[in-house]
Amino acid sequence: xxxxxxxxxxxxxxxxxxxxxxxxxxxxxxxxxxxxxxxxxxxxxxxxxxxxxxxxxxxxxxxxxxxxxxxxxxxxxxxxxxxxxxxxxxxxxxxxxxxxxxxxxxxxxxxxxxxxxxxxxxxxxxxxxxxxxxxxxxxxxxxxxxxxxxxxxxxxxxxxxxxxxxxxxxxxxxxxxxxxxxxxxxxxxxxxxxxxxxxxxxxxxxxxxxxxxxxxxxxxxxxxxxxxxxxxxxxxxxxxxxxxxxxxxxxxxxxxxxxxxxxxxxxxxxxxxxxxxxxxxxxxxxxxxxxxxxxxxxxxxxxxxxxxxxxxxxxxxxxxxxxxxxxxxxxxxxxxxxxxxxxxxxxxxxxxxxxxxxxxxxxxxxxxxxxxxxxxxxxxxxxxxxxxxxxxxxxxxxxxxxxxxxxxxxxxxxxxxxxxxxxxxxxxxxxxxxxxxxxxxxxxxxxxxxxxxxxxxxxxxxxxxxxxxxxxxxxxxxxxxxxxxxxxxxxxxxxxxxxxxxxxxxxxxxxxx
Ligand code: KG4
Ligand code: ZN
Numbered sequence: 001x002x003x004x005x006x007x008x009x010x011x012x013x014x015x016x017x018x019x020x021x022x023x024x025x026x027x028x029x030x031x032x033x034x035x036x037x038x039x040x041x042x043x044x045x046x047x048x049x050x051x052x053x054x055x056x057x058x059x060x061x062x063x064x065x066x067x068x069x070x071x072x073x074x075x076x077x078x079x080x081x082x083x084x085x086x087x088x089x090x091x092x093x094x095x096x097x098x099x100x101x102x103x104x105x106x107x108x109x110x111x112x113x114x115x116x117x118x119x120x121x122x123x124x125x126x127x128x129x130x131x132x133x134x135x136x137x138x139x140x141x142x143x144x145x146x147x148x149x150x151x152x153x154x155x156x157x158x159x160x161x162x163x164x165x166x167x168x169x170x171x172x173x174x175x176x177x178x179x180x181x182x183x184x185x186x187x188x189x190x191x192x193x194x195x196x197x198x199x200x201x202x203x204x205x206x207x208x209x210x211x212x213x214x215x216x217x218x219x220x221x222x223x224x225x226x227x228x229x230x231x232x233x234x235x236x237x238x239x240x241x242x243x244x245x246x247x248x249x250x251x252x253x254x255x256x257x258x259x260x261x262x263x264x265x266x267x268x269x270x271x272x273x274x275x276x277x278x279x280x281x282x283x284x285x286x287x288x289x290x291x292x293x294x295x296x297x298x299x300x301x302x303x304x305x306x307x308x309x310x311x312x313x314x315x316x317x318x319x320x321x322x323x324x325x326x327x328x329x330x331x332x333x334x335x336x337x338x339x340x341x342x343x344x345x346x347x348x349x350x351x352x353x354x355x356x357x358x359x360x361x362x363x364x365x366x367x368x369x370x371x372x373x374x375x376x377x378x379x380x381x382x383x384x385x386x387x388x389x390x391x392x393x394x395x396x397x398x399x400x401x402x403x404x405x406x407x408x409x410x411x412x413x414x415x416x417x418x419x420x421x422x423x424x425x426x427x428x429x430x431x432x433x434x435x436x437x438x439x440x441x442x443x444x445x446x447x448x449x450x451x452x453x454x455x456x457x458x459x460x461x462x463x464x465x466x467x468x469x470x471x472x473x474x475x476x477x478x479x480x481x482x483x484x485x486x487x488x489x490x491x492x493x494x495x496x497x498x499x500x501x502x503x504x505x506x507x508x509x510x511x512x513x
Contacts, residue, residue, distance in 0.1 A: 002082060003169040004089050007036055007044035007056060014053035015046065022072050024134040035060070035069070043093040045171065047073065047082045057086035061099045066090070068104035071113070081166040083116050088160050091120065091147060092172035095490055100146045105139035107132060117142050119159065121152060148490050150195065150322050154298035157194050175248040175489060176240075178233065178272065179482030182265035183257025183285045184311065185209075185216045187228040190478035191240035195486025196295055199240030201472075201479040204228050207352060214345045222260030229268045236478075247278055251485030253478075254282035254495075255505030256312065262501035270497055279494040281485040285476075286313060286507045287325070289442035291487075292469040292480035300438065300467055305431040307423060308507075309451075310443030310476075311337035311352070316381045316427060317507060318434050322487060325507040328430050329381025336419060336445045339385040343392055343415055347408055357412045358448050364409030366417035366450075369395060376422050381430055388418050416450055424454050431464050441468035444475040 007015065012032045019026040035058060036044045044058035055073035059066050068090060073082045094102055105128060106113045122142040131139035145152060163170060174193045181188040190201040206224050210216050237244065252269035255262055266282075273280035290306045303320045305328070314331035334342070337354055344353020349360065371391050374384040392415050399406050431439050439459060445451065446468050455466040473480055488494075 001167060001169060002047055002049050002054070002077075002080075002085075004045050004047050004085050004171050006171065007032075007046045007058070009033065009036070011046050011053055011056075012036075015056050018053065018056070018072055018074050019070075021074070025132065027070065043090060044070075045086055045089045047077075047086060047168075049077070055082045055086060057083075057090055059090050059094075059102070061094065061097050064098060064100045066094045066097070066099035066102045068102060078112075081163055081168060083113075084119070084159060085163045085166075085168045085170060087116065087120055088156065088163055089171055091156055092160075092170075094147060095153070096172075098148070098490070098492065100148050102144045102147065104142050105131060106142060108138045108140050114140065114142070121145060121155060148487075149301075150294060150487055151299065151301045153194070153486075153490075154196060157196060173248075175486065176242055176246050177249050177251050177281075177482045177485050177489065178236070178247050179251040179283075179478040179485060180229070180233075180265045180269050181253045181285070181288070181476055181478035181481050182225040182229070182261045183253045183255070184261060184476060185221050186476040187225045187232060188476060188478035189229070189232040189236040190482045191236050191242050192479055192482030192486070195483050196298055198295065198479045198482075199242060200236045201477055202232050202236050202239070203472075203475075203477050204232060211351050214351055215341065216258070218258045218260055221258060222264055225261055225264040229264060233268070233272070244272075244276055247272075247276060249273075249279045249281055249485065249489050250276075251281045251283050251481050251488075253285040253288060253481050254499070255285060255502035257285055257501075257503060259501060259503045262503060266499065266501050270499075274497060279489070280497075280499070281488045281493065282495045282499060283481045283484045283488070284505050284507055285481075286315070286442075286505075288480035288484045289474075290317070290319070290325075290440060291484035292442060292473040292477075293440045293467050295479065295483045296469055296473065297467055300440065303434065303436045304438035304440050305427060305434055305436050306440040306442055307427045307446070308442045309336040309423065309445035311335060311341065311354075311445075313443065314383050314385075314423075314445075315507070316430050318430065318436070319440075323491070327506070327508045329383065329426070331383040331385060333384055333386040334389060336383075336385065336423070337443070339389055339419065340416075340445065342389060343412075346393060346396070347411065349408075349412075354445055354448065357416055358450065360409050361413035361416045361450060364407065364411070364413030366413040368407065368410035369414040371395075371414055371418040373418055373422050376425060381426055383422060383426070385419065388415065416448070420448075420451050420454050423451065424458055427455070428458055428462060428464060432462070437464050439464060439466045441466065442474070447471040447474040 047055035057071040128139040341353040
């Protein structure tokens with residue numbers, strides 16, 4: 001089996017043999033010795049087949065930049081993915097060191113090497129004329145974009161998987177995050193690998209507990225989280241086939257949410273972080289909702305506009321790049337999910353109301369009643385749903401007074417239509433104004449089928465693409481928290497053990513640059 005390992009002094013004679021065989025201007029043994037002695041700055045790896053060195057690569061990092069100095073594979077082993085494996089290892093090390101850009105020079109005629117680096121997103125940024133002494137050949141300077149960018153990491157992860165499939169053993173390990181989500185009435189624990197791979201995602205809904213009250217009772221929610229959290233962590237690890245010692249970090253939603261509920265999650269996260277001596281990462285719950293899109297559709301890249309619609313929130317944000325959230329507008333009163341739940345309660349449909357109204361509306365006429373569309377034509381991106389709620393209440397009360405028959409399906413469909421129209425039109429206007437061709441839906445209400453259909457229809461007419469996570473990643477879940485946390489792990493955004501929850505956390509505070 002071929003294995004990639006850090007280069008040490010005893011490998012240098014074999015490394016030098018290969019160097020001398022392949023390159024017209026070989027490095028000396030002393031050059032290798034001095035490079036690998038410079039541990040904090042340099043990273044050198046070898047590829048080994050049964051203790052025989054068959055390739056090597058190295059680089060040094062300065063601040064946030066890395067420079068690849070060597071890469072070679074013996075001719076007998078070329079085309080076997082070993083060069084790719086060595087570059088993966090170097091880039092993984094760059095991520096650990098927060099080197100965002102990697103530079104290197106390659107002979108202009110070395111098409112094979114240029115192809116290899118191209119696969120990793122290296123682009124030609126310049127030429128060094130007559131750089132090589134032996135034949136005065138030009139060097140092409142290649143450079144990557146920002147490798148800390150999640151889209152880049154996704155590509156790297158894909159290449160990494162292809163290396164593992166070739167049975168090459170890599171030195172760097174997948175970063176496994178245990179994520180905890182207890183912002184409201186779902187206890188959720190997930191295990192996520194490298195920000196994309198959902199190894200387990202357990203969700204214990206408290207719906208039955210709160211049903212009889214018609215809404216979430218904060219004190220009961222916190223107590224139920226407390227009972228559920230430890231067994232769920234155990235089960236999530238078992239399902240993921242991961243041991244506590246395999247974890248690289250603990251992630252937890254720190255807000256917005258119910259203070260008592262949040263505290264249970266944070267206390268659990270602190271214990272695991274302290275006992276295992278791994279960093280703790282606080283994730284904004286809304287950032288998690290947006291990130292859920294990316295976990296299933298990792299090629300989506302900013303800039304985009306995101307409509308976050310959940311039980312507690314309705315907001316429109318612009319994301320020019322990962323980690324930057326510009327709040328465009330939000331609800332001035334009720335959140336979308338809250339309005340769905342209240343109207344469902346009023347119509348005696350049950351709780352939570354969103355999915356029930358969604359289903360019932362399919363049997364109703366969305367144009368039966370013209371309910372108000374608040375703020376549809378204002379030039380801001382705010383929303384208001386309390387007027388609509390009152391209009392529905394008044395309508396039903398008036399009909400009942402007149403003893404007229406009420407078509408619940410028509411009311412549900414017309415209410416839903418009024419909510420959707422404003423959300424779709426404002427989101428599209430925001431995307432157009434920001435010059436973005438993508439809209440990402442997020443949060444529990446994003447699983448509404450009529451909302452998704454309307455977005456699809458309107459957006460495709462305008463050349464805007466609309467993305468939404470599958471329903472299980474729309475509603476509250478810890479996988480989205482584990483995904484978003486990976487970005488913070490690479491950026492070293494950690495919480496101390498004195499961290500507190502932030503029940504009113506706002507997304508725009510997350511600006512991390
Ligand atoms: O994101 P989420 O799980 O929790 C919060 O962060 O608030 O969203 C829950 C909300 C509930 O109000 C629920 O009624 C609503 O999402 N919801 C829906 C649908 N599925 C869930 N609303 C409309 N249509 C749906 N299909
Ligand atoms: Zn949520």
